[in-house]
Amino acid sequence: MAQVVKSIKGVHDVLPENVHLWHFLESTVRDVMSSYGYSEIRTPILEKSELFHRSIGDVTDIVEKEMYSFEDRNGDKLSLRPENTASCVRAAIQHGLLTNQQMHRLWYLGPQFRRENPQRGRYRQFWQVGAEVYGIAGPYIESELILLSAKLWQKLGLAEHVRLQINSLGSKEDRDQYRSVLVEYLNDNVTDLDEDSKRRLKTNPLRVLDTKNPAMANVVAAAPSVLDHLCDESREHFEGLQASLKECGVPFEINTRLVRGLDYYSHTVFEWVTDQLGAQGTVCAGGRYDSLTEQLGAKLTPGVGWALGMERLLALIEDIGQAPEVPQPDVYFVLAGNDAIVSGLGLAEEIRLAEPTWSVVTNCAGAGMKSQFKRADKSGAAVALVIGEGEMAEGTVSVKLLREQTEQQTVPRAQLMSVLRGIIG
Ligand code: ATP
Ligand code: MG
Secondary structure (H helix, E strand, C coil): CCCCCCCCCCCCCCCHHHHHHHHHHHHHHHHHHHHCCCEECCCCCEEEHHHHHHHCCCCCHHHHHHCCEEECCCCCEEEECCCCHHHHHHHHHHCCHHHCHHHCEEEEEEEEECCCCCECCECCEEEEEEEEEECCCCCHHHHHHHHHHHHHHHHCCCHHHCEEEEEECCCHHHHHHHHHHHHHHHHHCHHHCCHHHHHHHHHCHHHHHHCCCHHHHHHHHCCCCHHHHCCHHHHHHHHHHHHHHHHCCCCCEECCCCCCCCCCCEEEEEEEECCCCCCCCEEEEEEECCCHHHHCCCCCCCEEEEEEEHHHHHHHHHHCCCCCCCCCCCEEEEECCHHHHHHHHHHHHHHHHHCCCCCEEECCCCCCHHHHHHHHHHHCCCEEEEECHHHHHHCEEEEEECCCCCCCEEEEHHHHHHHHHHHHC
8 A cells, every 4th residue: 555645744633623622712812803803814824035034034043944935936935924923014014004094903813834843832833813003102002912812811711821921122222232231241151151042142142031941041040131221211111011001900020031032023022921831831922013014115103913822822721621512413313225315414404494503414324223323422412313214104203312311202304393492402
């Protein structure tokens, strides 16, 4: 036999036994986004590589070593999107959304691609939900975005299991000043830096603070704090955020080491973290990116947003036992012979028409009655409807409750719906 083809490393199938969890998350996201007046946007998975080089930054892990990029047959350089913020801004510029007040609050959901080292909570294809807002400066829209995410945790039963961390990176000038102080400190401690950090020290020193290497914990902990280098305006912005979060009852911690891995952030950055997922503990991350529209060739327009990792969130939902039940059929048809199968197909259509929310399954395979009953039982259905030779001849259907010990009853077809409604409700 020919060898079986399997999926590639770090990408996953979502199997039928798990898809209800995704539906649960997706429908919760849709409801919450709509209750905050956010509109969905769907951008392409494939974009010009240039989009990510110009937005995320050339000296970030994503662009340096994680993007799936290739040359198209005509020589165009293309990439699978590693994140969705750049595409949203690109689409907003391209379609004039930045000037349309009604289109300033967007959300998206979709797969992203990064060539990372696969492990629990870290995949090469992973799904994100994100929210983005354009055209609004100041801290209050940041609070709204954080409140929106907090509402999601509440609806998903996760509110007790995630913590909010915030920080400010200040303005570009603040960051330039902080960078030189940080570089001086890191140079003084260069013997304690790992290879990655030595490299970052030269290319993008703030990102040394973003290291995931535990051996670097001490040197990072003792580094100067960005908050000591904010100008008055930046400090006011950050204080405004904190005051409004307090007013709205959202607890937070300040984490001065939070710098985020992407280049386009300024002022507020934040992460929602959990202690329940081991090393991959950040479930949602975001911040303000006022310079991004300019970087992508448009007029400077404030921007702020976040993205959450759906796999990490689903792992959390499963781990702490808030997962919804696997949906099961209501009715399963057990059909003896071809005439009964055809008759059952018609009757199933009538039931679906009368009760569109019920799930009705017909066994079209024509197996023996015993094995069909086994399948009916395994399907989790509440009721088996049986059409055999006798039922065909008399125009009846036999109704068997699969979850209760009762006798099978045979009813005329005209009475079937009222009997079923009595059982299924
Ligand atoms: P991390 O620090 O965990 O690598 P990040 O800073 O690269 O995350 P972002 O680009 O901000 O992550 O993406 C937002 C969220 O998307 C993350 O907080 C995480 O929940 C999720 N995420 C990011 N990369 C992956 C991945 N490779 N696999 C699964 N989820 C991911
Ligand atoms: Mg990362």
